[in-house]
Amino acid sequence: MRTAILSDIHGNYPALLKVLEDARMEQVDQFIFLGDYFMDFPYSNEVVQTLMGMENAYIIKGNKEAYMRHYRRVDPEKMKYDQVANLYHCVGELTQASYDFLNNLPEEMYIQLSPNTRIYATHVSPIYEKPPTGPPLHKCCRNFSFHQAMLEKPFTHAEFLEDFRQFVNSDTCRPYIQGIDANVILYAHNHMQSYAYCGDKLIINPGSCGVAMDFDNRSAYTLLEETKNGLQVIEKKVAYDIEAVIAYTKASPLYEKSPVWHELIFLDLRLARSHATFLMDIVREIAADKNESGEFFSNETWAEAGARFFCGNDSND
Numbered sequence: 636m637r638t639a640i641l642s643d644i645h646g647n648y649p650a651l652l653k654v655l656e657d658a659r660m661e662q663v664d665q666f667i668f669l670g671d672y673f674m675d676f677p678y679s680n681e682v683v684q685t686l687m688g689m690e691n692a693y694i695i696k697g698n699k700e701a702y703m704r705h706y707r708r709v710d711p712e713k714m715k716y717d718q719v720a721n722l723y724h725c726v727g728e729l730t731q732a733s734y735d736f737l738n739n740l741p742e743e744m745y746i747q748l749s750p751n752t753r754i755y756a757t758h759v760s761p762i763y764e765k766p767p768t769g770p771p772l773h774k775c776c777r778n779f780s781f782h783q784a785m786l787e788k789p790f791t792h793a794e795f796l797e798d799f800r801q802f803v804n805s806d807t808c809r810p811y812i813q814g815i816d817a818n819v820i821l822y823a824h825n826h827m828q829s830y831a832y833c834g835d836k837l838i839i840n841p842g843s844c845g846v847a848m849d850f851d852n853r854s855a856y857t858l859l860e861e862t863k864n865g866l867q868v869i870e871k872k873v874a875y876d877i878e879a880v881i882a883y884t885k886a887s888p889l890y891e892k893s894p895v896w897h898e899l900i901f902l903d904l905r906l907a908r909s910h911a912t913f914l915m916d917i918v919r920e921i922a923a924d925k926n927e928s929g930e931f932f933s934n935e936t937w938a939e940a941g942a943r944f945f946c947g948n949d950s951n952d
Contacts, residue, residue: 636748637662638859640841642669642697642758642823646725647845648678650854651685653875654844661858661871667746669823670697670758672737674725675846675900676880677887683733696740697758697824702726703738716931717938721893728889745817749861755817759824762803762811762838775802778825778848778909785850785908792828792849800831803838812836819859819866826909828855830868837866846900852877852907877904895941914944 639658644651658666666689673679686694706719706726714723729737746754755761763770770776774784775798784790790798802808812820812833820838827849828842842855849855853872860867881901884890890897895914902910918940922932932940 636664636861638665638667638748639663640667640669640821640839640857640859641844642841643671643826643843643845644673644682645671645699645843645845646673646676646679646682647854647880648676648681648685649880650845650873650875651682653873654854654856654871655685657871657873658856658858661869663858665691666693667754667756667821668692668694669756669821669841670695671699671823671845672697673729673733674699674721675897676884677728677889679725679728680730680733683729683736687732687736693744693746693756694740695744695756695758696737696742700737700740701742703729703734707734713931715934717893717895717934718931721889721896724889724892748819752819752861752866753817754819754821755815756821758822760822760840761815761820762808762822765811766807771807773802775799775827775829776825778827779912781825781827781849782908782910792851795827795849796829796831799829803831803833809833812838828857828870830857830870837868839868842870846903847907848903848909850907852905880904895937898941898945910944914940917944 641654668686672682672686702722703726706722713719743757746756748754763776772780774781803812818836820836823840826843826846828840830837830839839857839859841857842849844854844856847853847855851872853874856871858869858871860869881904884897899910899914918932918936921936921940925936927933927936
């Protein structure tokens with residue numbers, strides 16, 4: 636039996652179609668989707684409608700779906716901020732059927748694939764998000780830490796998988812892994828494809844279908860195959876037309892409402908790297924100079940930070 640594991644589509648419908656096409660050529664029997672289906676690109680309803688029509692699919696929500704209720708309630712004071720215009724627009728564009736489908740998804744799920752295979756599926760890592768200090772600043776946890784580590788000393792995916800194996804077997808992760816009643820643990824969220832064993836428990840992160848952040852800009856998903864010899868993991872990468880997605884997005888009202896955020900996403904798409912932390916550092920620096928405070932930054936500060944970041948983005952890469 637073959638199971639395709641997908642996550643973090645982020646509204647990137649063309650990428651999703653290519654992954655589904657590839658998975659069907661791989662003759663998968665079922666799908667598991669791990670959340671974050673909409674936002675960032677103007678295809679959210681197309682993505683959700685595709686999910687609604689899937690057969691033999693297990694589907695849970697991600698943190699993006701958890702945002703929906705908050706941003707479904709229109710707050711005129713917050714809507715004036717360019718910083719969150721993307722959120723308001725994407726939630727507002729969802730049809731009622733799409734919204735209801737996403738809103739009613741479970742946040743986690745146990746799946747009994749066979750007598751020997753019990754899966755625990757969630758979006759955010761259940762194995763390193765729990766420490767009181769939050770996720771460690773480790774390249775296996777956070778995509779911006781991966782970015783910085785790769786720039787400091789480039790490494791191969793095989794080397795990263797070995798680091799991930801050591802990490803999940805560390806004192807940081809092992810206690811949480813041992814407490815999960817499943818022999819396969821699935822999570823996503825950080826957009827970095829990986830897998831490893833901790834004892835007899837298999838941990839899989841399928842990476843991101845919609846916005847890769849592991850220096851390979853193809854769409855990622857993972858195959859889990861049950862064989863007579865046990866479980867086999869096959870990591871897959873699928874190319875799609877990134878420039879067509881960018882062109883379509885730039886011509887949409889979504890881009891008009893949040894150009895700074897989308898130029899950042901376009902950079903992420905092309906380079907498969909996480910740049911949000913670099914932008915936010917600039918935003919906070921400008922805001923501090925202006926003595927700005929509050930939940931959101933002014934549109935002037937947001938635009939100024941965007942201009943500064945994109946003028947100097949070569950230094951970040």
